[in-house]
Amino acid sequence: xxxxxxxxxxxxxxxxxxxxxxxxxTCDVVSSCxxxxxxxxxxxxxxxxxxxxxxxxxxxxxxxxxxxxGDRTPxxxxxxxxxxxxxxxxxxxxxxxxxxxxxxxxxLAARIRAIARRGAGRASAILAWRDVTLDPAARTAARGGxxxxxxxxEFAVLSTLMERRGAIxxxxxxxxxxxxxxxxxxxxxxEVHVHHLRAKLGREAIETVRGLGYRMGGPA
Amino acid sequence: xxxxxxxxxxTLIGATGALWLIAAAWIYxxxxxxxxxxxxxxxxxxxxxxxxxxxxxxxxxxPDAGAPATLPAPGGYERxxxxxxxxxxxxxxxxxxxxxxxxxxxxxxxFSERVVNGELWRVxxxxxxxxxxxVLVGDRLGLREKLVADLIKxxxxxxxxILPLLGxxxxxxxxxxxxxxxxxxxxxxxxxxxxxxxxxxxxxxxEIRPLTVALNGLFDKVERARRxxxxxxxxxxxxxxxxxxxxxxxxxxxxxxKEPAIRDRALKQILSAVxxxxxxxSQLLALARLDAEAIRAAPETITxxxxxxxxxxxxxxxxxxxxxxxxxxxxxxxxxxxxxxxLMLRNLLxxxxxxxxxxxxxxxxxxxGGTVLDVVDEGPGAPEEELDRLTQRxxxxxxxxxxxxxxxLGLAIAAAAADQCGARLVxxxxxxxxxxxxxxxxxxxxxxxxxxxxxxxx
Numbered sequence: 237x238x239x240x241x242x243x244x245x246x247x248x249x250x251x252x253x254x255x256x257x258x259x260x261x262t263c264d265v266v267s268s269c270x271x272x273x274x275x276x277x278x279x280x281x282x283x284x285x286x287x288x289x290x291x292x293x294x295x296x297x298x299x300x301x302x303x304x305x306g307d308r309t310p311x312x313x314x315x316x317x318x319x320x321x322x323x324x325x326x327x328x329x330x331x332x333x334x335x336x337x338x339x340x341x342x343x344l345a346a347r348i349r350a351i352a353r354r355g356a357g358r359a360s361a362i363l364a365w366r367d368v369t370l371d372p373a374a375r376t377a378a379r380g381g382x383x384x385x386x387x388x389x390e391f392a393v394l395s396t397l398m399e400r401r402g403a404i405x406x407x408x409x410x411x412x413x414x415x416x417x418x419x420x421x422x423x424x425x426x427e428v429h430v431h432h433l434r435a436k437l438g439r440e441a442i443e444t445v446r447g448l449g450y451r452m453g454g455p456a
Numbered sequence: 457x458x459x460x461x462x463x464x465x466x467t468l469i470g471a472t473g474a475l476w477l478i479a480a481a482w483i484y485x486x487x488x489x490x491x492x493x494x495x496x497x498x499x500x501x502x503x504x505x506x507x508x509x510x511x512x513x514x515x516x517x518x519p520d521a522g523a524p525a526t527l528p529a530p531g532g533y534e535r536x537x538x539x540x541x542x543x544x545x546x547x548x549x550x551x552x553x554x555x556x557x558x559x560x561x562x563x564x565x566x567f568s569e570r571v572v573n574g575e576l577w578r579v580x581x582x583x584x585x586x587x588x589x590x591v592l593v594g595d596r597l598g599l600r601e602k603l604v605a606d607l608i609k610x611x612x613x614x615x616x617x618i619l620p621l622l623g624x625x626x627x628x629x630x631x632x633x634x635x636x637x638x639x640x641x642x643x644x645x646x647x648x649x650x651x652x653x654x655x656x657x658x659x660x661x662x663e664i665r666p667l668t669v670a671l672n673g674l675f676d677k678v679e680r681a682r683r684x685x686x687x688x689x690x691x692x693x694x695x696x697x698x699x700x701x702x703x704x705x706x707x708x709x710x711x712x713x714k715e716p717a718i719r720d721r722a723l724k725q726i727l728s729a730v731x732x733x734x735x736x737x738s739q740l741l742a743l744a745r746l747d748a749e750a751i752r753a754a755p756e757t758i759t760x761x762x763x764x765x766x767x768x769x770x771x772x773x774x775x776x777x778x779x780x781x782x783x784x785x786x787x788x789x790x791x792x793x794x795x796x797x798x799l800m801l802r803n804l805l806x807x808x809x810x811x812x813x814x815x816x817x818x819x820x821x822x823x824x825g826g827t828v829l830d831v832v833d834e835g836p837g838a839p840e841e842e843l844d845r846l847t848q849r850x851x852x853x854x855x856x857x858x859x860x861x862x863x864x865l866g867l868a869i870a871a872a873a874a875d876q877c878g879a880r881l882v883x884x885x886x887x888x889x890x891x892x893x894x895x896x897x898x899x900x901x902x903x904x905x906x907x908x909x910x911x912x913x914x
Contacts, residue, residue: 250702251725252705255708255712258709316701317694337700338697339701339704
C-alpha cells in the first residue's frame with residue numbers, strides 16, 4: 237500500500253513515515269500544498285494523509301482542487317482543527333475520513349487501510365484467493381488455515397496482486413507499491429519476489445502476462 | 457442627573473420659569489416708571505387746575521383767618537389725591553376732604569416727598585405770588601406700589617396656573633422625543649453577548665445616528681478583535697497539537713519497534729520534539745504576558761552593547777554567523793523597559809542569525825539621529841508582499857516553509873515587545889545585497905537611542 241503523507245511538522249512527518257512503514261505501508265512524505273499536488277499529479281497512491289494547515293495554504297483547498305479534477309484517491313484529513321464544524325467541512329469538501337491530532341498511530345493505520353480498501357472497491361478487510369487469505373491489518377497470511385511465512389516485500393507484492401482480483405498489475409505498479417521515492421529499486425526485485433511467492437504458493441498461483449505484468453492465477 | 461428626560465424637563469421648566477420671572481421683573485420696572493409718570497402728571501395737572509381755579513376768583517384771594525374751607529374731593533379717585541391750599545404766610549386756606557391737616561410740603565414749587573401721619577406722600581406744589589397762595593396736591597406712594605403690585609400679581613397668577621400644565625406637556629413631549637433612544641436601548645438590552653450585528657441606524661433620527669454609528673463601529677471592532685483572538689487560539693491549538701501528535705506517534709513507534717535502530721531514532725525525535733514544543737510554549741507565554749501587560753514597565757537606561765550581549769546569551773545557540781555592532785551603536789544607550797528590550801532584541805537576533813548563512817554577519821547599527829536601531833542580516837530577505845505580514849502571529853514566510861522550523865511567533869513577539877518599549881518595528885529588504893533589515897523606530901519622547909561617542913560621554 238502506497239501512502240502520501242502531507243504534513244509540515246518535521247517530527248510528526250518522520251513519525252508518520254516510520255510508523256506507517258511499520259504498519260506495512262510505503263510512505264512518500266511532502267510538507268507543502270505545492271509538493272502534494274505535484275506528487276499526486278505524477279504518482280498513484282492508495283491513500284493520502286493530508287494536514288489542513290500547511291505553510292503555503294490550506295489542505296482543504298488541495299482536497300477541493302483534487303476532487304474538482306476528478307481525482308478519486310482516498311484522502312484522510314489529519315488536523316488539529318477537529319471541532320465538529322471542521323470535521324463536517326472537511327468531509328463535505330471530499331475527504332473520506334477525518335482524524336484530529338493528537339491521534340493513535342494504530343488507529344490512523346487502520347483508517348488508512350479502511351479508506352484504501354473502500355477506494356479499491358472492497359469491503360472485506362481480509363484478502364482471499366482460493367485457499368490463501370491475507371490480513372493486511374495483522375500483516376499475516378495463511379494457506380488452508382496454516383500460517384504462511386512471507387517477507388515484508390513478498391507480502392506487499394502478494395497483497396497488490398490479490399487486491400486486483402485477476403486484473404493485471406504491471407511491474408512498474410508493483411515497484412511503486414514496494415518502494416518510496418527515496419528507496420533504491422533493485423532491477424529484478426519484483427521477479428525475485430514473484431519467484432519466492434510461487435515457491436510458497438505453487439507455480440500456477442501467479443501468472444506472468446508477457447509484456448504486461450502479473451496477475452493471480454485463474455480460479456482452480 | 458442621569459435621566460435625560462428629567463434633565464430636559466428640568467431645563468425646559470427652569471428656563472420657562474426664569475423667562476417668566478425676568479419678563480415680570482421687566483414689566484414691574486417698566487410699569488412702575490410708567491405709573492409714576494402718569495400719576496406725577498396727574499398731580500401736576502390737578503395742582504395747576506386748583507391754582508387756576510383760585511386765580512380765576514372763585515376762591516377768596518386773601519383767605520380769612522377762620523377755619524379753612526374744604527374743597528370738594530376730585531370725583532372717582534376718592535382718597536387717592538389730596539389737596540391743600542396754603543397762604544404764603546403758612547395758613548391753611550382750604551383742603552380737600554380726607555386730606556391730612558398737616559402741611560404736605562414745605563418746599564416751594566415742584567415735586568417733593570414727605571412722611572405725613574406715617575405715610576409717604578408725593579406732593580406737587582404751585583405758588584401764586586399774586587394771590588399769595590400755595591396749592592399742594594399729593595398722593596400716597598403706598599397706593600402707587602399697590603397699583604404696580606396688582607399688575608404684577610395679575611401677570612403671575614395665570615403663569616403659576618399654566619406652569620404645571622406646561623410641565624405635563626413638556627414631560628410628555630420629551631418622552632415622545634426620546635422614544636427612538638429607548639427603542640435602541642431595548643434592542644441592545646435584549647441582545648446576548650454573542651450578538652455583534654449592527655444596530656439598525658436607518659430608523660434612528662439624525663441626532664441619534666452618531667451614537668448608532670459609533671456603536672456599530674465598536675461592535676465591528678470587538679467582533680474583529682474576537683475573531684482575531686479565535687484565530688490565534690485556533691492557531692495555538694494547531695501549533696501545540698501538532699508537536700503533541702508528533703510526540704505520541706514517535707512514542708508509539710518507540711514502543712512498537714523491534715529494531716533497536718528504529719527505537720533509538722524515535723527516541724531522538726521525541727527529544728527534539730520536546731525541545732521544540734517547550735520553545736513554542738515559552739513563546740506563547742511570552743506573547744500572552746506581553747498582551748496582558750497593561751501598564752508599561754519602568755524604563756531604564758541600558759547601553760546597546762550590553763543589551764545585545766545579554767540578548768545573545770539568552771538566545772538559542774545559532775550557527776557560525778556572528779553579530780557585529782558598529783562602534784557608534786556600541787556606545788549608544790537605550791531608555792526602555794529592560795525585559796521587553798531584551799525580548800525584542802533576542803527574537804530579532806535569533807531570526808537574523810537563523811537566516812544568515814554560516815560565516816555571515818548580522819549587523820546592529822544606529823541611524824536617523826539616534827532614534828532608529830537596525831538589525832541587518834545576510835539572509836535571503838523576504839518577498840516584498842510578505843514584509844508587512846512578518847510580525848503576524850503564526851505567519852511563516854515562504855522561506856520558512858522549506859525548513860519547517862519555527863512556529864512563526866518570534867517576530868510577532870519582537871513586535872509586541874517593541875510596542876511595550878514605545879517603539880515600532882518594520883521590515884525592509886536590503887538594497888545593497890540580499891538580506892533583511894529589522895528597523896526599530898523609537899518614539900523619541902518615551903525611549904531613545906542616544907548615540908554618544910565614548911569620548912563625548914566622558
